Amino acid sequence: MKRKFCTFICLGVILMLSAVFFIQIKHYKNLNSWLGKYYYCETYPHSSGELFYVIEYTVTIYRDDNKYYAQIVGDGWYTMARYLAQVAGNRNKIDISFLQRLPDDVLYGCERDPFPKGEVLLRFERDGDDLNTVWLAGKKFFLSFENQEGEITTKSFEKVLDE
Numbered sequence: 575m576k577r578k579f580c581t582f583i584c585l586g587v588i589l590m591l592s593a594v595f596f597i598q599i600k601h602y603k604n605l606n607s608w609l610g611k612y613y614y615c616e617t618y619p620h621s622s623g624e625l626f627y628v629i630e631y632t633v634t635i636y637r638d639d640n641k642y643y644a645q646i647v648g649d650g651w652y653t654m655a656r657y658l659a660q661v662a663g664n665r666n667k668i669d670i671s672f673l674q675r676l677p678d679d680v681l682y683g684c685e686r687d688p689f690p691k692g693e694v695l696l697r698f699e700r701d702g703d704d705l706n707t708v709w710l711a712g713k714k715f716f717l718s719f720e721n722q723e724g725e726i727t728t729k730s731f732e733k734v735l736d737e
């Protein structure tokens with residue numbers, strides 16, 4: 575009786591560990607489909623109407639030590655933003671949440687962070703072959719969305735490089 579009970583417990587533990595391992599493998603495989611570099615270019619007119627300002631953004635999603643991160647870079651007129659963000663989600667949708675400024679950000683160490691740690695800046699969603707960008711807290715740095723409330727969904731970013 576005691577032997578059967580120990581065998582039952584051992585089999586239960588092995589089954590549970592196998593399930594956890596399978597779930598982790600599936601999770602990594604789903605998020606691995608997001609690895610790569612995404613690009614977006616924002617243009618908006620100068621008040622004179624004679625020229626346009628341009629800001630280019632890249633989001634590079636990578637995996638480090640079984641966690642997923644995004645490096646967000648914005649370069650352009652009065653802009654040189656560098657952020658590290660955490661990535662969470664699944665095969666169809668990911669949230670990109672602020673972690674910290676990066677050392678090559680012009681305001682690194684000079685002022686407090688622009689977002690609370692963990693605040694979702696933007697979300698990428700797949701819709702067939704399309705990639706939708708849902709702008710959340712991150713929209714405050716994009717002049718195109720100035721004075722707009724709530725979530726804004728666009729087809730802004732495009733994947734330009736697979737990892």
